[in-house]
Amino acid sequence: MIALKGVGFSFGSKQVLHDVDLRIGAGELLGIIGPSGSGKTTLLRLLLGELVPTTGSMIRNPDLPFAPGYVPQLEAGERTFPLTVEDMVLLGAASYSASRPWFSRAERRDALEILERLGITHLRENRLNQLSGGQFQRALIGRALMSLPNLLLLDEPTSGIDLGTRQHVLELVEELRADGLTVVLTTHDLNWVAAHLPRIVCVNGTILADGAPADVLTEDVVEHTYGARMDVLLHNGRPVVVDRVTVDGTSVQ
Secondary structure, eight states, X not given: OEEEEEEEEEETTEEEEEEEEEEEOTTOEEEXXXXXXXXXXXXXXXXXXXXXXXEEEEEEOTTSOOXXXXXXXXXXXXXXXXXXXXXXXXXXXXXXXXXXXXXXXXHHHHHHHHHHHHTOGGGTTSBGGGOOHHHHHHHHXXXXXXXXXXXXXXXXXXXXXXXXXXXXXXXXXXXXXHTTOEEEEEESOHHHHHHHOSXXXXXXXXXXXXXXXXXXXXXXXXXXXXXXXXXXXXXXXXXXXXXXXXXXXXXXX
């Protein structure tokens, strides 16, 4: 679907990414991991088309439509807007209803179908400030789905939500991919991606590793990415990243 070749990006004199080579196939589910400030969100914004590479090239498959949907990180500020959940989802249709000050019956029907699929129909009249983190996350995903994307980009979808909600988000993401969407997400949760995603990319200014979790999440790669020594254990054939401790029980940095 998209190929990045030697891509770099700078904000003024500050270089955020350099020499990024990445191919994303149609229908893939890809996780991007890395520390804060490593360029994960910038990479998503490049894929979205919101930013243009400073160097290198980004090539899209001309035989596939480019219809991205973006789900930002949970931000408490957005919940202050006087909108209902249904209003939030309908805003995703703004790209093709901007010339009208109202939403069509078909758009409202589509919004209700999305709310039902996300399991939040009962919240349709609730204000955003009445939602839990997981409910608000679903409303944001609903807004993105309303734009009929074939590429869904999620920035930290597992941040700020409980374990049960994380599982629901994972199930939803897998359903969307089964429907043909290409899904790319960022996360800090190494063990979550190791357990659930088929492919992960480690980023810290550039791509340090790319592949299956068992191949990517090694002690050397984790240290190179995060600057800290961690132990990587195997559980049911999957890597589990844990703090390295000394014999006296103190953590190793």
